[in-house]
Amino acid sequence: MLFALLMLPGVGFAYYFESGDEMSLVSAIVVTFIVGLLLFFSFSKQDQNIRKREGYLIVSTSWILMSMFGMLPYLFSGTFTSFSDAIFETISGLTTTGATVLTDIEVTPKGILFWRSMTQWIGGLGIIVLTVAIFPLLGIGGIELFVAESPGPTSDKLHPRIRETAKRLWYVYLGLTITAGLLYFIGGMTFYDAVNHALTTMATGGFSTKNASMAYYTSPFIQYTAILFMFLAGTNFTVIYFGLTGKFERVWKSDEFKAYATVILVFAILLSFPIFHYSDQNYEKAFRDTLFQVVSLITTTGYVTADYTSYHIGLTLVFFMLLFFGGSAGSTSGGIKFVRHLTFVKNSWLEFKRIVHPRAVVPLKINGDRVTGKIITHIMNFLLIYLMIFVLGSIVMALMGYDILTSFGAVATCLGNVGPAIGKVGPMDNFSFFSGPAKIFLSFLMLLGRLELFTILILFTPYFWRAN
Template identity: 85%
Template structure:
């Protein structure tokens, strides 16, 4: 039996927290006199009152949150946060219809970065800050944040962390899940602070520096400028973005070990070595053709190439150049990067390096098993043996991911969109990237899609952010059967 009352209390606490996170935007609205402070206050009040009713109505309930409740809370919380998170857009008149507001909010919370706004710079400052804040909230997962503070509310969190944890495994920095969540968020907040400081020192205004710091560490890619990072021609700012996008796409436990001087454990990570190596090799491989086709200086070509590679692989989605304008072969290579993803345990979306690494290692070992059928050939990641259960889980994930991409592309094509746009929109939303190919390239947006398509793409963003199984398991009969 599923404990719906326990779920209701947790959902209430989440909404109250969401309301508090809307308030910083009020300060910017008042400072810039942008006139949207009431919209943010009304949205916060709606979230706070609804959350308060849910929380206090079920405050005496036994909080026995098991795995099934954990998956329901994570799935429903993202849906509920998306609904209440779009209220500032609607109340301020920035976005006037449901499908557009839902798309923009889901894109923020899932750190996809796809947008329907045609003139970002005309958006009121308070609401624009809230737009960036949605990505920061979703970056490491609001559930991990609440795991750290829920014990204060009398709510446990282990099942929530398991359901929310990005990637096939959850490295524990501390045996107590609350301490793990706290340390992850301290790293997250610390990196956000230093990114904002460097952006400010590089020439951004305080407002722009804060916004870009939030969306960089979230690997979200929302910008305060219509031209995204291409607006800032400063090499210092762009290399700062490169550095922090790379860090945000790294497993946060690896970053924690690096910050505490445990460098051996950093380099012991097979995923981190693969992640760094692939980025370096791609940058070296593609700089020369980009230099040839763009006609720019070599350093600028290298910077644009490295920037776009890291932006796409980490699913950040910032743009400094139109990679679809170089050559069709280069466009295809950049498109394929939408299917890579960052490291497990990072704020990046996508398939994740550890899954690719497991797949390729297992495929390579399969040749050895064919030659020596009686030999026991274990697959190891980070020196540890990977169980058959995990391998099966990863193979199933890759197959389902490909099936959803194919089916989603067919649906968009049947609705009248061209093939490249259909492929690009589904790939970028499912991978939580942002820019793609076709009519959703790095210099375009998603405003032209019809309302139904925007809802479909919003669902794909949620599927990708919660790594497929967290949502799909709710549609199986096994989930609803009583124990």
């Protein structure tokens, strides 16, 4: 029912611009709301004692159902006529991937285009957290849902009650979205474009109302605004909350935040020199384009201001590697997440010390706290499974008849929820040329990446379905 209500703003834009898609949205709203209402009354008296198993199942099935109902506006309006196109665009939106099968975005009806942006904003922090925050009448604590939904290996709590935590996360999310929209508007965007880009920037989604994405806007003010808010959206929202409340010692204590900011700055500076050399532009523009693309890819936003595949092949490879970073845990970014990379690097470095001093106790610490062996094992397993899925997924795409660069690029960008990649899915391309089965497969990879692999994969294990 909440999902249906979030379609309403698109109706207003459709009427205002007279784009002719208002009834398509209204029909989708009615269908979605009625189904939600029937489900609510059918199951409202059921046992609401949700354990971890039910939490994972609810999150997984909720995202699948949202994807099914979220594609109705596309189908009812005729924007897409095939199931594979509609489900791909919807899942790409909800998972904040930003890969698109639209070949001409600017002719898409305004209401539908707004709904497309809204799907990314909804997926940003997760519809489950939103539901737990706003609907206490459900009568559940929500901790299992939050853990399953949380975009990262840990869920730092701002408040001991999970409902209060969810509310505060959404207040930060909403406040930053409004601020980004105002700055975009001040910078020269129309109100409609500013709202759409604010939604997709804070969601690290990357859907744009322009075919050229952010390259359409040559204003340095707009591009630096996008860089700032992409960076914030890729930051752990608890860190942002502590910064906004004046608890700066908690911000500087975050090893992940320091690593995240340092890596972005180092890559931006180092890559700006060869890009300045290979492009016909002044250094400020070369640095701005470099910083923009580095932040966009690391935070998995996917906006583009330049074609990074048009430079030297070595630079293309470096930009491709950025797809595997991901932002911070507890942010709206996809990808592997910096805290996992940081844990892996620190543990690998300490392993040399353990080899030299086999009897020494050498603990691994993040943010000054000792990381348990269980968490290290979980992170190592995640990295291994992520790599295996990337390799196997690339093989599947190659067997479907696509060249190796395109296969690598499509799987990496969908699994990491980024958007652009390399091959035929570069920053100036889209995904419309893929076959129906390929789009369904890539949609599945997007869900896997958005829900941190285990939330989906655990449903395919016999242990999950065995009785207690």
